[in-house]
Amino acid sequence: MSISEELKKIISFSDLSKGDQEGLKNTLLLLGEKELKLFLDLFKEDMSWIKKINENLKTKRKAFKNQDKELWDKILKQEEEELKKYEDSIKDNDKN
Numbered sequence: 132m133s134i135s136e137e138l139k140k141i142i143s144f145s146d147l148s149k150g151d152q153e154g155l156k157n158t159l160l161l162l163g164e165k166e167l168k169l170f171l172d173l174f175k176e177d178m179s180w181i182k183k184i185n186e187n188l189k190t191k192r193k194a195f196k197n198q199d200k201e202l203w204d205k206i207l208k209q210e211e212e213e214l215k216k217y218e219d220s221i222k223d224n225d226k227n
Contacts, residue, residue: 134164134167134168134171135160135164135167137171138156138159138160138167138170138171138174139156139160141171141174141175141178141181142155142156142159142174142181144178145178145181145182146182147181147182147185151185151189154185154188154189155181155184155185155188158188170184183213187206187209187210190202190206191203191206194206
């Protein structure tokens with residue numbers, strides 16, 4: 132099974148609405164194979180990332196559509212916080 136097919140399959144098992152599933156699949160499939168693999172590995176590790184990534188992309192679309200700089204700043208701050216938490220969890224796992 133290709134990476135894109137596997138990614139579509141794991142997203143279809145998420146609790147997102149069918150519309151959100153299709154939107155997320157379509158958006159992610161614009162990426163290259165290397166990036167798709169990163170998302171696939173992330174989603175396999177923790178399926179809660181599917182919802183987080185979907186919400187992040189929807190919020191980015193809204194900020195772009197409305198040209199909302201404050202919302203963009205909020206999105207970037209949230210991304211930094213999530214990446215820091217993820218990085219810390221990886222470090223904790225490496226210690227164990």
